[in-house]
Amino acid sequence: MSPSLSVRTATHADVEIVAKFVKNHSNPPNSLPLDAIAVGFKRNAFPDDGSRPIAGAALAEDANGSVIAVAVFTDWFSTWQGRPILSIQHLSTLPNESLKTVFKPMLKHLAGLAVERRATRLQWNTGPEDVELKDLSKEVGAHELPEWLDVVVSHPNLESLSRRNDGLPSRTELVIRPAEPRDELAEFENEPDQAKASHEDTELYHFPKVGAPVTETVIAERNGVEVGFAMWLFVYDPYTSSRSLYLEDLYITPQARKHRIGTQLLSHLASIAVNRDCLTYRWQVLDWNKGAIGFYEKMGGKVGSGKIMTRIEGDLLVELAAK
Structure with a gap:
């Protein structure tokens, strides 16, 4: 220096x-x-x-x-x-x-x-x-x-996504609940060997004894069986000078896919973003995943900021x- x-x-x-x-x-x-x-x-x-x-x-x-x-x-x-x-x-x-x-x-x-x-x-x-x-x-x-592209949903598309429920599983079938310390997300995805998070890290960042967590997670249960989860956190966006809800991880078990549970989780997080005064809701997608990109664009997401x-x-x- x-x-x-x-x-x-x-x-x-x-x-x-x-x-x-x-x-x-x-x-x-x-x-x-x-x-x-x-x-x-x-x-x-x-x-x-x-x-x-x-x-x-x-x-x-x-x-x-x-x-x-x-x-x-x-x-x-x-x-x-x-x-x-x-x-x-x-x-x-x-x-x-x-x-x-x-x-x-x-x-x-x-x-x-x-x-x-x-x-x-x-x-x-x-x-x-x-x-x-x-x-x-x-x-x-x-x-x-x-290869990683930004996906951003802003108002008014954010409000629309938060209310999206067409063709989704009924509430009697699907329950979305906050994650608990007993929920092992790596085991949930059947990839425990890839996860490097220790139990101490999980407690510190997800379920701290004092203060607010860094990340929050919800679990989707269908007919009493865990079928997916979404993990998110709040990040700061200096361009809007406000916080944004950032979706860090979304997973649906293979046997539960094609039942629009992922859409329900995305909509659930959009409602959290609206209720907590976020101006944007964002996540990332790989550039080769054309199906997901088209899906996100249909729900009002802007894919690709030109930034790397x-x-x-x-x-x-x-x-x-x-x-």
Whole structure:
């Protein structure tokens, strides 16, 4: 790191600075009023109602203490790793500052935060226009996953999905209930050897003794038999300055497929998103899964943002944090 550059984690006092960077340096431009961005970031990064923070920011300062770059991040989660993910949602510099100057120091700081939080990886998105960011990402050893596409359902399609029940199993057949500690999701999918989540991680992130869980899960039962589940969490979206419901995992047992139980679970989570004041509901799909893509588009989802997920994980993440 340059001796004239320092990176620190944002505090309450930095809310307006973060909001100004998101407002003035987003691509595409952010149309929200500055006050709305500030209120949304403060509510999600420094909640005063006892809820779990889901957002944060890192600030790069020059030798004079002036902020020249901001990175806004949110917490995601990996089902099979059973650990959090730190996701960079916004990264920008002042117009006269070079991204190359701040990228590695900023990434080192965020990698340190990720390791402190026991996160399994650090990730961000790059678009076709982000040529410099792509090059810098390659320099630090990050790898791209272009096969994963974002799916986003926004209002008014979100409300429509929350009320969708045409042709679905009747309530006498299907019950959706909150997951309990006794529910073993890896066993549920018959893939216990692939799951790396320990019982301690499950208790810490799904069923904590104190505070709110990082993730929440519902189980679908048909005629008293468990036939599927959906796991989700709330993430922060700086573009809308609000939280979004992110579907991390959805599974239906093979024998229960083609009964539209997946649609019922998607609709159930959409209703949770609406009731908890989320402006968007999102998940990801592989680009080769044309059937699922068509299905999601029919229900009002916008598939593919043009962005490519880029990540650093494992030993490389730890090494970056320690440099």
